[in-house]
Amino acid sequence: MTITNSIYNVLFRRNYVFVGAVFASAFAFEMGFDTISDKVWDNLNKGRQWKDIRHRYVEEE
Amino acid sequence: MLARTALRASTLRSISRQTTKRAASSSSNASKEQSPRMLNIAGTAATVAAVGSVSLYYQQYGFGNTVYAGTPAEEGLHAPHFPWVHNEWLKTFDHAALRRGFQVYREVCASCHSLSRVPWRALVGVTHTVDEVKAMAEEHEYDDEPNDVGDIEKRAGKLSDPIPSPYANDNAARAANQGALPPDLSLIVKGRHGGCDYIFALLTGYPDEPPAGTKLPEGLNFNPYFPGTGIAMARVLYDGVVEYEDGTPATTSQMAKDVVEFLNWAAEPEHDQRKKMGMKVLAVTSVLLALSIWVKRYKWAPLKTRKIVYTPPKH
Numbered sequence: 330m331t332i333t334n335s336i337y338n339v340l341f342r343r344n345y346v347f348v349g350a351v352f353a354s355a356f357a358f359e360m361g362f363d364t365i366s367d368k369v370w371d372n373l374n375k376g377r378q379w380k381d382i383r384h385r386y387v388e389e390e
Numbered sequence: 391m392l393a394r395t396a397l398r399a400s401t402l403r404s405i406s407r408q409t410t411k412r413a414a415s416s417s418s419n420a421s422k423e424q425s426p427r428m429l430n431i432a433g434t435a436a437t438v439a440a441v442g443s444v445s446l447y448y449q450q451y452g453f454g455n456t457v458y459a460g461t462p463a464e465e466g467l468h469a470p471h472f473p474w475v476h477n478e479w480l481k482t483f484d485h486a487a488l489r490r491g492f493q494v495y496r497e498v499c500a501s502c503h504s505l506s507r508v509p510w511r512a513l514v515g516v517t518h519t520v521d522e523v524k525a526m527a528e529e530h531e532y533d534d535e536p537n538d539v540g541d542i543e544k545r546a547g548k549l550s551d552p553i554p555s556p557y558a559n560d561n562a563a564r565a566a567n568q569g570a571l572p573p574d575l576s577l578i579v580k581g582r583h584g585g586c587d588y589i590f591a592l593l594t595g596y597p598d599e600p601p602a603g604t605k606l607p608e609g610l611n612f613n614p615y616f617p618g619t620g621i622a623m624a625r626v627l628y629d630g631v632v633e634y635e636d637g638t639p640a641t642t643s644q645m646a647k648d649v650v651e652f653l654n655w656a657a658e659p660e661h662d663q664r665k666k667m668g669m670k671v672l673a674v675t676s677v678l679l680a681l682s683i684w685v686k687r688y689k690w691a692p693l694k695t696r697k698i699v700y701t702p703p704k705h
Contacts, residue, residue, distance in 0.1 A: 366670050370480075378662070379485045379515055385636075387519050 466617035469584045469591035476651060477586070480669055482662040483655050489517040490634050491652025494645045497632045499575065502567065502623075504555035507576030508656050511549040516655070523549060530554045568609045570622030579650070579657040586650050591615045593646040596625035 341347050375381065451457060458465055476483045492513065495505065510527040514520050527547035532554075534545040547554075555574075557563035564571050579585045592615045600612035610620035627642045634640050655661065 362670070362674070366666075366673065370666050370669065373480050374482045377482050377484045377486075379517075382486050382489075383519070386522065388521065 460617075463619050464617060466619065467591075467595075467614040469587040469615055472587050472590060474586055474651075476654065476661070480665065482665065483651060485517060486636065487648045487651045488655050490636070490638060490645075491648035491650070491655075492517050493634065494627075494632055494649040495575070495652055498626050498645075499649065500553075500556060502556055502563075502572040503575045504557070504572075505553045505575050505656060506555050507552070507574070509550060509552045510547065512659060514549065516659070517652075520549075527551055567622060572623070575653055575656065577657045579654045581657075586654055588615065589653065590643075590646050590650045592621075593627055593650070594643055 339346070340350050371378070475481050495503075510523050513523050518526070527549060530547040530551070531544040532547050532551050534543045536542055557566060560571055573581075579589065582588050584591075592613060595615045596611065596613055600606065604612055604619065606612060606620045610622060611624045612619055613621045627645045629641050632640050632645060638644060658664075
């Protein structure tokens with residue numbers, strides 16, 4: 330009970346904290362999800378995308 | 391619905407039972423004794439007529455077959471399905487193939503076909519680096535803004551210019567090709583039935599010589615995949631027509647595959663991003679779907695498992 334109570338006191342008691350937590354967690358989730366799914370995508374398409382073949386053609390200055 | 395069907399079935403059965411019963415009971419009457427036999431003959435004749443007409447229809451047309459007004463030659467041979475890797479759900483275009491395909495377009499197709507919806511800048515970061523595309527654009531001349539006296543001068547191409555067309559307009563293109571208009575290739579993959587399969591089959595499907603008995607008008611070439619089989623474009627892809635910079639052997643089918651993939655990119659430049667976003671959307675929505683199913687079951691559990699008991703008052 331103490332855990333639920335403390336969660337309630339910290340997060341849900343004041344609305345501005347609650348809304349802020351929702352926005353912050355959405356932001357954090359989006360960043361994490363995008364990073365992971367980009368990695369999965371690049372792994373599925375290894376060698377097929379432009380960034381995989383770019384090094385052959387770009388001339389470094 | 392089920393109840394009604396059951397009701398009707400039982401009624402039908404009872405009617406037939408009544409008829410037989412009545413026929414059996416009135417066996418003394420000679421004229422009425424004929425009627426079951428007549429009924430049998432009529433029923434048999436009707437069954438034979440029904441079966442016969444259905445089998446005649448089947449023999450004529452078959453079931454589930456589409457009837458085409460055109461002959462197979464007018465329809466064109468339907469292209470087989472090729473295993474395009476970029477058509478799989480989670481696969482992007484092979485950008486090395488796009489680069490080779492653009493080379494094929496530039497060295498072979500571009501002498502007749504325009505690619506007017508694709509600007510040079512679209513190639514940047516897809517098949518070529520910025521510097522390469524800038525160099526290619528500068529090889530061509532475009533109309534500049536009117537100068538101080540209103541004359542239009544020429545300037546070198548920029549990234550924002552479209553890839554130049556081989557002819558000034560459609561009439562010039564027709565005049566140069568014996569009246570046949572080479573279609574613009576920007577959206578050709580979307581604009582033809584069969585898409586990639588059709589174009590690949592068309593490019594690789596020219597026989598060495600047309601089959602015996604084919605009569606084609608002057609200037610047309612035989613291709614079984616082209617509707618009407620007479621196509622103004624001759625076979626253009628022969629082994630080794632282009633030389634790939636990455637060392638891939640430039641066979642006819644390799645070039646056709648590369649250029650078709652490039653044309654698919656030209657028609658759907660958003661393809662890679664769309665599939666990546668689709669993967670993300672399906673991942674998130676499948677979790678949300680599972681969550682909503684769980685919430686529904688959680689909320690409904692008390693309603694589904696409760697038992698309402700009526701206890702009649704005792705007197």
